[in-house]
Amino acid sequence: MTKPWISLSGIGAFAVLLLGVAPFVLTDHWLNNLGKYCCWAIAAVGIGLAWGRGGMLVMGQGVFFALGAYSMAMHLTLETAGDRIPGFMVLYDPLAPLPAFWEPFRSAGFTLLAIVVLPVVLAGVLGYALFKRRVKGAYFAILTQALAVALAILISSTIRETGGDTGLSDFKYFFGYVLNDPANKLMVYLIAAGLLVVCLLAVWQLYRSRFGELLVATRDAEERVRFLGYDPANVKLVAFVVSALMASIGGAMFVPIVGIITPAEIGAAASIMMIAGVAFGGRASLFGPALGAMAVGWGQSSLGSTWPEGWTYILGLLFVVVILFLPNGLSSLPARIAAARRKPDPQPTPAAPAAAVLEEVRS
Amino acid sequence: MSTTSKRLRTLMATGAIGTSMALVLAGCGAKAGEETAASAASPAASCVDTSGSTVKLGFLNSLTGGMAISEKTVSNVLHMAADEINAAGGILGKKIEYIQEDGATDWPTFAEKTEKLLTQDCVAAIFGGWTSSSRKAVKPVVEKNNGLFFYPVQYEGLESSPNIYYTGATTNQQIIPAMDFLASQGVKKLFLAGSDYVFPRTANAIIKLYAAKLGIEIVGEEYVPLDKDDWTSQVAKIVAAKPDFIFNTINGSSNVGFIKAYYDAGLTAATTPIISVSIAEEEAPAMGHEVSGQYASWNYFQSLKTETNPKFIESWKAYPSSSGVTSDPMEAAYISMYLYKALVEAAGSFDVDAVNAAAKKNTITFDAPEGKVTLDGENHHISKPGHIGKINSSNQFDIVWASDKFIEPDPYLEGYDWFPADIRKQLVDAAG
Numbered sequence: 102m103t104k105p106w107i108s109l110s111g112i113g114a115f116a117v118l119l120l121g122v123a124p125f126v127l128t129d130h131w132l133n134n135l136g137k138y139c140c141w142a143i144a145a146v147g148i149g150l151a152w153g154r155g156g157m158l159v160m161g162q163g164v165f166f167a168l169g170a171y172s173m174a175m176h177l178t179l180e181t182a183g184d185r186i187p188g189f190m191v192l193y194d195p196l197a198p199l200p201a202f203w204e205p206f207r208s209a210g211f212t213l214l215a216i217v218v219l220p221v222v223l224a225g226v227l228g229y230a231l232f233k234r235r236v237k238g239a240y241f242a243i244l245t246q247a248l249a250v251a252l253a254i255l256i257s258s259t260i261r262e263t264g265g266d267t268g269l270s271d272f273k274y275f276f277g278y279v280l281n282d283p284a285n286k287l288m289v290y291l292i293a294a295g296l297l298v299v300c301l302l303a304v305w306q307l308y309r310s311r312f313g314e315l316l317v318a319t320r321d322a323e324e325r326v327r328f329l330g331y332d333p334a335n336v337k338l339v340a341f342v343v344s345a346l347m348a349s350i351g352g353a354m355f356v357p358i359v360g361i362i363t364p365a366e367i368g369a370a371a372s373i374m375m376i377a378g379v380a381f382g383g384r385a386s387l388f389g390p391a392l393g394a395m396a397v398g399w400g401q402s403s404l405g406s407t408w409p410e411g412w413t414y415i416l417g418l419l420f421v422v423v424i425l426f427l428p429n430g431l432s433s434l435p436a437r438i439a440a441a442r443r444k445p446d447p448q449p450t451p452a453a454p455a456a457a458v459l460e461e462v463r464s
Numbered sequence: 465m466s467t468t469s470k471r472l473r474t475l476m477a478t479g480a481i482g483t484s485m486a487l488v489l490a491g492c493g494a495k496a497g498e499e500t501a502a503s504a505a506s507p508a509a510s511c512v513d514t515s516g517s518t519v520k521l522g523f524l525n526s527l528t529g530g531m532a533i534s535e536k537t538v539s540n541v542l543h544m545a546a547d548e549i550n551a552a553g554g555i556l557g558k559k560i561e562y563i564q565e566d567g568a569t570d571w572p573t574f575a576e577k578t579e580k581l582l583t584q585d586c587v588a589a590i591f592g593g594w595t596s597s598s599r600k601a602v603k604p605v606v607e608k609n610n611g612l613f614f615y616p617v618q619y620e621g622l623e624s625s626p627n628i629y630y631t632g633a634t635t636n637q638q639i640i641p642a643m644d645f646l647a648s649q650g651v652k653k654l655f656l657a658g659s660d661y662v663f664p665r666t667a668n669a670i671i672k673l674y675a676a677k678l679g680i681e682i683v684g685e686e687y688v689p690l691d692k693d694d695w696t697s698q699v700a701k702i703v704a705a706k707p708d709f710i711f712n713t714i715n716g717s718s719n720v721g722f723i724k725a726y727y728d729a730g731l732t733a734a735t736t737p738i739i740s741v742s743i744a745e746e747e748a749p750a751m752g753h754e755v756s757g758q759y760a761s762w763n764y765f766q767s768l769k770t771e772t773n774p775k776f777i778e779s780w781k782a783y784p785s786s787s788g789v790t791s792d793p794m795e796a797a798y799i800s801m802y803l804y805k806a807l808v809e810a811a812g813s814f815d816v817d818a819v820n821a822a823a824k825k826n827t828i829t830f831d832a833p834e835g836k837v838t839l840d841g842e843n844h845h846i847s848k849p850g851h852i853g854k855i856n857s858s859n860q861f862d863i864v865w866a867s868d869k870f871i872e873p874d875p876y877l878e879g880y881d882w883f884p885a886d887i888r889k890q891l892v893d894a895a896g
Binding site: 128129130131133134137180185186188189191192193194195196254257258260265266267268270271272274277278279281282283284285288359360361362363365366402405406409410413 | 493494495496527528565566568570571572573575576577579580583584596597600601603604605608622660661662665666669687689690884886887890891893
């Protein structure tokens, strides 16, 4: 078992890089992009918890990402519109009033509360219903994915209420601060990066706790956990709710950083991209999900520019290679190399990978 | 237990440090109401460098995703126009160096790439976009950075920006002429079919207002999301409503599904013709069904007989990435590049404010393939002729109706008394 200070100093170094170094060395454009990757990384940390540690393949995190993102976007839209009805609504139906569900989002306090409470309640109810009925595996994955698809279609088809396919954009203020101001842009970035560090610390603490052990036990042998007197449904429920909360926080910060939210960012494809980053980085490790999500985000911005038609093939190929040869993601590479050095035997015993997995799960 | 609470303290302390750092910084940033002081009034200084022998321009088109089929052609035409200008000596003696970016049919990507082109690549102007959603994603970013964006596609109007030039038609140059044509054909019952996004919704809102004035009854209105192409149940409603004509504001490949459902239901151009605003020479052969006899409203058709059109068609056919036919959005993209050249030469500078000042003189013109267009320096749109074409058996358009003169752009429909003044005021207020 790795000593706790190793992981903790890793988080510390990561925090120094994100909060202390990046703002000074990156251009405004790349710092803003890094902020966006941080938002995906926050959601990815949650996926790491639910999928990597809890074994629940959450294929519809876009739903919770949307709850945070649209809560935030509605507040910022109203803040920009002031006393008037938002411009896009006037365009579709000039005389109708503001939809009733928008009204409470005028309040900054309600918005912040909604970003936390909505995903917790939805994931709580959904998780309770599913886990108590022992829905798992592919059924759970398909169900969550279907929810993301349904929500994206709902948003697309309610154009006057939600902005539809065009989405919500053109935000001028962020809780009273002018978004165009470079100092405020930096502030928004620092909040997102700071939240990512806090989320990493939270899962680090969870993984070390009794709950973390129980979660892994539930993943690997649910029936035995039940036999020992625990209710696996409750364990899974907590992990699912925490991962939903993280996705919502990531979504909420995505809006002021990117400046626009559309159903395409929360639908099936977006949800799968989140999963892809986590798998790529290493779903069960502490840093793997966050770093994987950031790497995929960077690839999209960077390789997508130089080689637009080719980059998705690269991503697909990398994904296949990682799944085939490094099922525990890139973050398991150092351990694999170390293991190979220790044992020059080209034919690893069946026990070796299992031990590596176990070690990694605990790190 | 004590170690746990210690850890908890460390955790909370780190969180607190991060938050307080952000808050300290927030003290430096402008708050709402203070923006006139420093931030919003003077956007980040332009980093455009034209001291060398070239000028950098950005092309932003969806090269991947659902809109790639249309936007790739626009990108290719922009390349052709830039090559032509370079061969003729460039703009103010500087060769165009273009940077192509992919919008990936994803609106946040359009916003991100606009920011990259303006602040990272320091381009003097950006050309591209197709869907109104992409334009609406680009708009706040070019306005914030005081950049220039040239948008080449017909759209729903009700918009203007000091940082955007619109070289496609606004509603009074395409939708309203189409309605005038329908009225002249004696149409009494009209059905509206569109994709579910900003352009069709807004266009149809305007169509309904004008139809009431013309005495045309709207017998139905149906929308299908942009990425869906099953129109079967909607077409069944059309059959039941028995309209004289269908007004089609469907965009992209969803048209293929609509056309299929339309002919499958037994409808034909002879009984229930369609007038489209998104099907041009490029799209007509790709409908998967013979569409001769159907109509489209555009400003430019390949079949137009003007002095400059043959040369444009010839150059395009000879261009390496040519698709063989010319169409309205391609021509509007071609105009946008030459319009920029004319603006910069009139201003004597690539500076955005100087270019806008040159536009204000209302003297910028270009001998476009559709005829001589004039830029309106106030609303940044151009004058255009209105045309209705009927598709013939070789998927070209026979022109059956033309406006008697070039139509001046009127994005807010200020010259039309049937457009309610209070709605216009609300829209202008909301945009401002």
